[in-house]
Amino acid sequence: MSNKKQKMDPRVMRTRQLLRDALVELIDERGYEKITVQDITERATLNRATFYLHYSDKLDLLYQSTKEILNDLLNNLNVTFEDKVEFDFSKDADEPHDTFMHLFEQISLNSKLYKVFLTEKDIPYFFSGLKKIIIDFISNGINFTQPDDKKLTVPRELAVRYFAAAFLEVIVWWLENDMPYSPKFMATQLMRITVKGPYLEHPFGK
Template sequence: MSKKMDPRVVRTRRMLRDALVELIRERGYEKITVRDITNRATLNRATFYLHYRDKLDLLYQSSEEILNDLTESINSSFGGKEEFDFLNDQPNENFINLFEQISLNGELYKVFLTEKNMPHFTSCLMEVLVDFISKGMNIMQPDDQMLTVPREIAVRYFAAAFLGVIVWWLEKDMPYTPKYMATQLMSIAIKGPYVDNPF
């Protein structure tokens, strides 16, 4: 990916991806064909086959591109501990980037995460979240002896919770801003849901 893609190629691929997302939302993945996709994108089939082998290839490449963009976005602001103040009431830039990047492609994430026949995307996003949370926890508390549960359990717990919240946010058509969502998730991950300790 060192070479920049031709803007015309980027535009064509985006048109095909958008057509795929729209059609999955309307009919479900199994019921659509390459012809349906090219008709919706107002492109010919020869153009489609210049870029993709079949609709599954379009699906996988689209998934990879979107998740790579997400990974680059949330990793770009990981810095030293002094820049990563988890105790600040303002959400960390990484959390905001997570939700902003998802909101940029909200319809795609919504369709790919809720379509029953597309578990691959969900599991790949889960791994992105696992890596994201692992890095954050390692910066916040690198000593396993200072955790109340094994690190891998905590990481998976938070990743599953984040994924559930993201799916809910998308299904509700993103009623809150990325910054608001980042603030709430960061708060609940660090302090829990209670104003005062109830125990």
Template structure:
């Protein structure tokens, strides 16, 4: 079956509208943005916008879905990484962890607009689902035996995935103060070892 190619004019219009939407969301709340605002910023007619999307929500949702699918595609390329050849206790970030932050950095303006300037519930929730799948597979590989976990598997996954999302938001909000490799290594080490190099001794007060 032959795959129908997209009209280059349609692709160009969608790119212009997406760019305009993200620029505007970096400046103000999504609720304050109108279709007219998007059209003017994209230098297309309002009627042209409605030829492609029913409303601004439809434009935003399509873009968010595609960005998240792209992220998922880069994260779950298991065949490209040989887990048996990687030392999880080396202190270095696994390539999949680095890819996570690389994709976010590549789309920094979008993540800033959707997670920081506007914390869009749909995007945050959908991103958490991607992270959940990523962490679940990682925990299953690293430790398949529940007896060696410090909490039930579902709590471990929920704890780690929530931390990942909030650190991602913090990393973006602070203009990526650590490199992709550094932040990935920090989170991987926290996920595997926890926050302490040694269990701290509680000193009694005199």
């Protein structure tokens, strides 16, 4: 994907961006089923012939936009947990690891698209695609911090799914509330609650 982007004509990139932005705005206003290619081209101030140079129909535009955004997120989660071996999760939970930062920064760059695509009922595969990325993200983190299954309190796959569901719900909440906190704040809080839990002191006794 990154090589493709480097070789793509800037005018083509701009055209595709205009069409994607128009799609997101119109889905937000009317819902996917109620919009047409004509609506999209008018909003993007392009003609239909230009649209069909890039996409076969509105579903193709939706699918390609979904794939591009999820690939961008995946490519930007490029600092693995192993790349920062000096990071001590037991001591540094108040300073987010780079991977947590990259997650929220990338989502914030395309916040309207994420918000619309995650809440639009006709785009379930966007949620599924993001869920898979988050599951892999969580799995890599747990595998790095504790590779020994015997030292986990629950089965590894259960823990991965639990945290992935929580991450997704937090991301949706953040977007639906128009990102009241910065990406760094969100990354810090999510990492803190993942590593330390929500309590300053154990509420059920020592």
